[in-house]
Amino acid sequence: xxxxxxxxxxxxxxxxxxxxxxxxxxxxxxxxxxxxxxxxxxxxxxxxxxxxxxxxxxxxxxxxxxxxxxxxxxxxxxxxxxxxxxxxxxxxxxxxxxxxxxxxxxxxxxxxxxxxxxxxxxxxxxxxxxxxxxxxxxxxxxxxxxxxxxxxxxxxxxxxxxxxxxxxxxxxxxxxxxxxxxxxxxxxxxxxxxxxxxxxxxxxxxxxxxxxxxxxxxxxxxxxxxxxxxxxxxxxxxxxxxxxxxxxxxxxxxxxxxxxxxxxxxxxxxxxxxxxxxxxxxxxxxxxxxxxxxxxxxxxxxxxxxxxxxxxxxxxxxxxxxxxxxxxxxxxxxxxxxxxxxxxxxxxxxxxxxxxxxxxxxxxxxxxxxxxxxxxxxxxxxxxxxxxxxxxxxxxxxxxxxxxxxxxxxxxxxxxxxxxxxxxxxxxxxxxxxxxxxxxxxxxxxxxxxxxxxxxxxxxxxxxxxxxxxxxxxxxxxxxxxxxxxxxxxxxxxxxxxxxxxxxxxxxxxxxxxxxxxxxxxxxxxxxxxxxxxxxxxxxxxxxxxxxxxxxxxxxxxxxxxxxxxxxxxxxxxxxxxxxxxxxxxxxxxxxxxxxxxxxxxxxxxxxxxxxxxxxxxxxxxxxxxxxxxxxxxxxxxxxxxxxxxxxxxxxxxxxxxxxxxxx
Amino acid sequence: xxxxxxxxxxxxxxxxxxxxxxxxxxxxxxxxxxxxxxxxxxxxxxxxxxxxxxxxxxxxxxxxxxxxxxxxxxxxxxxxxxxxxxxxxxxxxxxxxxxxxxxxxxxxxxxxxxxxxxxxxxxxxxxxxxxxxxxxxxxxxxxxxxxxxxxxxxxxxxxxxxxxx
Numbered sequence: 044x045x046x047x048x049x050x051x052x053x054x055x056x057x058x059x060x061x062x063x064x065x066x067x068x069x070x071x072x073x074x075x076x077x078x079x080x081x082x083x084x085x086x087x088x089x090x091x092x093x094x095x096x097x098x099x100x101x102x103x104x105x106x107x108x109x110x111x112x113x114x115x116x117x118x119x120x121x122x123x124x125x126x127x128x129x130x131x132x133x134x135x136x137x138x139x140x141x142x143x144x145x146x147x148x149x150x151x152x153x154x155x156x157x158x159x160x161x162x163x164x165x166x167x168x169x170x171x172x173x174x175x176x177x178x179x180x181x182x183x184x185x186x187x188x189x190x191x192x193x194x195x196x197x198x199x200x201x202x203x204x205x206x207x208x209x210x211x212x213x214x215x216x217x218x219x220x221x222x223x224x225x226x227x228x229x230x231x232x233x234x235x236x237x238x239x240x241x242x243x244x245x246x247x248x249x250x251x252x253x254x255x256x257x258x259x260x261x262x263x264x265x266x267x268x269x270x271x272x273x274x275x276x277x278x279x280x281x282x283x284x285x286x287x288x289x290x291x292x293x294x295x296x297x298x299x300x301x302x303x304x305x306x307x308x309x310x311x312x313x314x315x316x317x318x319x320x321x322x323x324x325x326x327x328x329x330x331x332x333x334x335x336x337x338x339x340x341x342x343x344x345x346x347x348x349x350x351x352x353x354x355x356x357x358x359x360x361x362x363x364x365x366x367x368x369x370x371x372x373x374x375x376x377x378x379x380x381x382x383x384x385x386x387x388x389x390x391x392x393x394x395x396x397x398x399x400x401x402x403x404x405x406x407x408x409x410x411x412x413x414x415x416x417x418x419x420x421x422x423x424x425x426x427x428x429x430x431x432x433x434x435x436x437x438x439x440x441x442x443x444x445x446x447x448x449x450x451x452x453x454x455x456x457x458x459x460x461x462x463x464x465x466x467x468x469x470x471x472x473x474x475x476x477x478x479x480x481x482x483x484x485x486x487x488x489x490x491x492x493x494x495x496x497x498x499x500x501x502x503x504x505x506x507x508x509x510x511x512x513x514x515x516x517x518x519x520x521x522x523x524x525x526x527x528x529x530x531x532x533x534x535x536x537x538x539x540x541x542x543x544x545x546x547x548x549x550x551x552x553x554x555x556x557x558x559x560x561x562x563x564x565x566x567x568x569x570x571x572x573x574x575x576x577x578x579x580x581x582x583x584x585x586x587x588x589x590x591x592x593x594x595x596x597x598x599x600x601x602x603x604x605x606x607x608x609x610x611x612x613x614x615x616x617x618x619x620x621x622x623x624x625x626x627x628x629x630x631x632x633x634x635x636x637x638x639x640x641x642x643x644x645x646x647x648x649x650x651x652x653x654x655x656x657x658x659x660x661x662x663x664x665x666x667x668x669x670x671x672x673x674x675x676x677x678x679x680x681x682x683x684x685x686x687x688x689x690x691x692x693x694x695x696x697x698x699x700x701x702x703x704x705x706x707x
Numbered sequence: 708x709x710x711x712x713x714x715x716x717x718x719x720x721x722x723x724x725x726x727x728x729x730x731x732x733x734x735x736x737x738x739x740x741x742x743x744x745x746x747x748x749x750x751x752x753x754x755x756x757x758x759x760x761x762x763x764x765x766x767x768x769x770x771x772x773x774x775x776x777x778x779x780x781x782x783x784x785x786x787x788x789x790x791x792x793x794x795x796x797x798x799x800x801x802x803x804x805x806x807x808x809x810x811x812x813x814x815x816x817x818x819x820x821x822x823x824x825x826x827x828x829x830x831x832x833x834x835x836x837x838x839x840x841x842x843x844x845x846x847x848x849x850x851x852x853x854x855x856x857x858x859x860x861x862x863x864x865x866x867x868x869x870x871x872x
Contacts, residue, residue, distance in 0.1 A: 119820055119827050123793070141824075168825050172793070259783065259791045503791055532787065552786060561789075562799050565847060565869070597807060598800040601870040617801055635804040644808060667805070689795070690805025691813050 072131045072183070077676035079130045082178045082243035083511070084673065086320040087385035090513035092674045095626035096681035097701060102628065102650040102660025105699040108682060109153025113175065113694040116140020116158070123669060124686040124694025125509075125620075126178045127243075130675040135684065136190055136204070138175045139694065142167070143195050145179060147207060150677050153698060157207035163196035170195035171239035172256045175694070177317070177509070177670075178243035180251060182278050189213075189278070191251055193240045197221040199253060201281065214281030221253060221274075226286050229269050238269045240315065245327075247320035250275045250284060250358050252327055256315030260335065261376065262538075262549035266342035268335045271313020275327075275361050285361025289313065289331050289349050297348035302435070305343040311335045312350050316509050317382035319398070320358060321412065328398055328412070329354040330379030337376035337502070338486045338533050339548040344435035346371045351379055353400055353408070355415060365415030369400070369408055371437035374486060375533070376502035377403050381511035388519045388581045390418060399514070399581060401523045404482060405450025405506035407579055408443055419445040419584050429485030431535055433547050440483050445584035449577040450506045450525035451569070453481035454498045458570060460563050462605055470563045474498065476556075477532065488548070489534030491555035496534025498561070500569075504618055505529040510671050513622040513629070514581075515653065521579045522629045522653065524592055524619035528573035530561035565598050571613035576622065576631055578656060588656035592619055594637040594647060620671045623683075629653045632668020632685060648672065648685060648699075662699060666692030758868045759811065762851025764840035769850060772841030775834050779823065788845050798845050803869035811839060811855065812862030832857040 072080040074092040083090045097105065114120040117140035128137035135150040147156040161167075172195065179192035181204065188204035198220055201213035209217025222229045222236055229236035237257055244251050255271035275284045289312045291297040298306050312334045319328040334343055334350040351370040356363055370377045381401040386409075388397050398412035409418040421441040428436045451458065456479070459470040478487050478494040482501075487494050500506070505526050512523035536551035538544035561568040572591035580587045593615030599605065621631025628650045638644040646667045650660040670686025680700050688694040757763065777786060783794040790796035795805075806814060818835050821827050836857045844850060856862055 122817070122821065123795075170825075173824050174793075259793065261785075261791065262782075503789070531789065562847075565800070565803075567800065596800040597804055598869055603871065615801075635801050636807075637804065638807065690802075691809050691817060 072181075077681075078132070079128070079673045079675045080181050081129065081245065082127055082180070082317055083319075083382055086245050086247050086322060088317065088319045088382040088511065088514065089384065089516065089624075090511075090622060090671065090673075091515055091624045093626050094674055094676055094681045096676070097625070097674070097683060098627055099650070099652055099659035101701055103662065104702055105662045105683070106702055108151070108698040108700040110698065111139075111146075111148060111153050111696045113139035113696070116144035116146065116160070116175070117142030120693035121174055122688050122690070122693055123174055124688040124696075125670045126175055126686055127671045127673050128684055128696065129179065129181050130673070130677075131181050131188070131204070133677045134204070136179060136181065137696065138177075138179055138192055139696070140175050141173065143175045143192070145190060145192055145202060145207065147204070150675060150682065151680075159200075159202055159207040161194050161196075161198070161200065163194055163198070166196035166234045167194065169235045171197075171237045171258050172241035172315070174241070176241040176243070180244040180246045182246045182249075182251070191244045191246065191278070193221065193242075193244060193253060195239060197239045199244070199251070199276065199281070201278075212280065219276060219281045224283050225272055225274065226288065226292075227270055227272070236269060238271070238313075242315060242317050245318045245320050246278055247322040247327070248325060248358055249278045251278045252318045252320065252358075254314030254316070254318055254329070256313055257311050260311055260333065261337045262551065263335055263544060263546060265545050266335055267308040268310025270310045271315075271332070273314050273318070273329055275358070284359070287329070287354070287356055287361050287363070289329075289354075290334070291348065300346040300348040302344040305345070309335050309343045309347075312347075315378070316380050317511065319383040319385060321385055324396070324413065325358045326364060326412070327356045327358045328383040328385075329356065330381065330383055330400065332378035332380075333373040333376055336546060338374055338550050339431065339535055339546060340372055340374045340435060341431070341433035341547055346437060347373065351377055353379060353383060353398070353410070355412065367408075367410060367415055367417075369402065369441065371440060372435060374434070375483065375499065380508045384512055384514045384521060385412060386514050386519060386521065386581050387516070388418075390582055390584070397581065399512075399521055401507035401512040401521070403501040403506040403508060405448045405452045405501065405525050405527075406443060407446055407449060407521060407523065409446070409581065409584065417443065419443060426483040427480065427485060429487065431486065431488050431548060434485075436485065446579050446586060449523060449579060449586055449589065450500075450575065451527040452501055452506065453484070454479040454500065455481075460566055460568055460570060462566070462608065462610070466563055466566065466604060470568050473561060473563060473568060486533035486535055489536050489551060489553040489556060491553040494534075495552055495556045496532030499531050499533050500527065500529060502533070503529055503531045504616070505531075508618055510618055510620045513624045515624045518653075519581045520587065520653070521581055522576065522622040522624055523579065524574065524576050524622055524631050526574050526616045526619060527614075528567040528569040528571075528616035530568055532561075564602070564604065566602060567599075567616065571610070573616040574614035574619050574634070576619075576629065576651065576656070578629070578653065590651070590656045590658070592631055592649070593633045593635065594639070596635055597637050600637075618669075620668050623672045623674060624653060625674060627653060628659070630672055630683070632664070632672065634667050634669075636667055636690065646687070648683075664697060666690065666695070669694070756866060757864055758866045758872065759843055759848040760868060760872055761865075762849045763811070763853070763865050764843055764850055764855040765852060766850045768837055768840040768854045769844040772837035772839065772844075776838045776841050779830065779834070780838060783824075788842065797842050803846065803867070806867045807869045809867055810863045811843075811865040811867060812859050814839060814867070815862050816859065836862075
């Protein structure tokens, strides 16, 4: 196998750095040296590695180097393993299992080095966001190395990377209780108070940034909730350095965007996905979620800053530099769900330090990350005003002039299934009971005689969700997967009683209305492609290529009504994980398992030529690819590690590498 | 390279099985079982294997299951069974794709041992079977005159097939 001499040299360099006595100012480990020291490879949301041993000509020959099952890392097996491990100095670190334990494994063999678990009892069981989360952070000053993660019970833990033991000098015996020292009292108490974080912490300039997450919010118990403030902590001591009020407090700018004093009691508005850090500029980028009540905002009239806003802060002080509200007065659950991507681009000959944000809307919003100005203008576009009693509507929403949307985000009758006249009629029949329209068509009060709701694509798992995108710093290209066919009904009902909820309206279907989803004889109600992979040139603001991603689902391929038809690959709806970019490839996984005549049941990890979008290889995995893949090199061999889980298959990390040749 | 790729694929049947979650021990056992079952194989293939298309639950049971579902499951998986961010859909292509070829018993075990996520193990077998009857109904599988059983062995005899035979 061809190994790039430069790679070997740089691997040696990183090895010596690990043992250097002087404290380097920059992170000593990098994807440039074949490692993966942060959730997205770097802190910039890139998911890029220059490794090139695994390439178009050999991707399909990848074989299992080792596998690690997470079943015993908690009281029961986990069927939704979403983590991406880190690799530094030949050791792989990851969270795993229903107890969200941390393990260190030998990156070559998968052998367990150490495991750390926290027993949180009731507090862990009451977690706002359970399971193993997305991962952890690595930090070193050249002398000492630490692993940082957030438990299901919302405590920040610092561990020795060498032994897995808590760092006694950090917080209180290695722990910072994140439910305290948060500029509010978490209600009702520290054990059950709803707030948590399933994302991986990010560290830059010795500051660890922690977001906040809550339970699903389409039908909350109350319009009051805890607030999702974001905080920065000193990575050495655990001391809180700053708190950013994602809902401004009285006297702060933005407070007036919550009319009738609704900033006082409204909650949520956290950052549950990955935070991005620009270490060079000393800035942090927060993708903020929706305020309380995903689909009804009548208890919080006004634009609701910083709900669904991209916010830029000074990393050391937490002072706001700029913000841009992507959705005014959020009522579509368009949480900013993906890590912002830092991209140094050249537009019309002008160098711009930009930040690009993939979204559930299937729109890539691109800003100058220093000034917060859109790189290509956004148009405040008039949108339909709804008629849910008590709701407050924003008359306009910003829509970028470029790049154009990379996913379908509205619904018209032309978008509905039309494989055969019968299927088309059946699809139209279902849709006739609902309201449809372009993006930002508002939710409706559900009526048994119709409309039952508004059909939307984005909210639950349309567009791009937490898996986010990837960025190639060489070609200035963003790679992003998206789901087109995740239909959701935005219908509102009055809660049965105050015990259920004190909201005026919550998500639901009118009594007597149909249930059971939007399938048409077992087929998605939308036309394919159900899922795509796009390459977007950020110098031009143009989609370079777009392909259907994911094997045609069994339900489509085997459908009796489609037996004699030739249907091109449809792609798959769902959380498409990836994308990972290497020197030559873009890699992404299938979110559903399929069974073909030519191969057994399984889900594919696919590789595409990143220049053209041509598929160049695939590897069969035993279950849906459920966590974003990462890559590293140790001992001159490149590895790809990916999490799989789902259906009957419990969580497992699988490490792939090329076959050995000539006894090596 | 192309030639080598083909060769690599041909040479690694065991690796292919390992990718599919079969351990070396499992491979040996499979081979052993295959050897032992050569004779009764014909009998096995004659056995009328039931699938979810064979009217394996009743309407009454699905109605009970709907109540149970709405009380216990809908909060996360939604009243429409379409799921939400953290909770997978229980209707449609992804759900059937995941479980296609497995049995209703496998789903029953999965629910019994992992749900609800904050306190797994609290649901009784009858409640789970009733809810599964509702899930089968919601996925378009036909009702009949016999209820879905509650014991694992008979549940394991009912195969999930997304495609109508």
